[in-house]
Amino acid sequence: MRFIIGSKQTTKLVEQGKATQVYVAQDADPRLKDNIVRLCETASVPIIWSDSMKSLGETCGIEVGAAMAAVITEIE
Template sequence: MSYDKVSQAQSIIIGTKQTVKALKRDSVKEIVVAKDADPALTASVTKLAQEKGVDILVVDSMKKLGKACGIEVGAAAVAIML
């Protein structure tokens, strides 16, 4: 279901660094984080999302999340924009 949200979203940001930047700009509706991603990578994203009150969806696979974004590699975090 969350993969569908990502693939159907009008505007997304892919990657942890870009997601953090978007969160700081207060332009994120919700984030999607892959459960199999390195927690060291996703910790800053999830912490900031919690501080900002942004919903966090967790999916099983980085590879599937990347595919839902239309890229050939895995994605640890994706922001669905407002």
């Protein structure tokens, strides 16, 4: 599995049906959270909540915070 980090990329992958899961930081911008939660519910993509943008960044292996990240399979 592979993380694609960022709200634009995550949104695009959910819309294209390529995301298998989405990680969302609890402290991300509420408008971004509301949008991706709605998209994930519509597309039946499970959401995994992270305590903070900092901890989500660490989960994704980057040194900065991340609001959200999509998980995709490595098939492509």
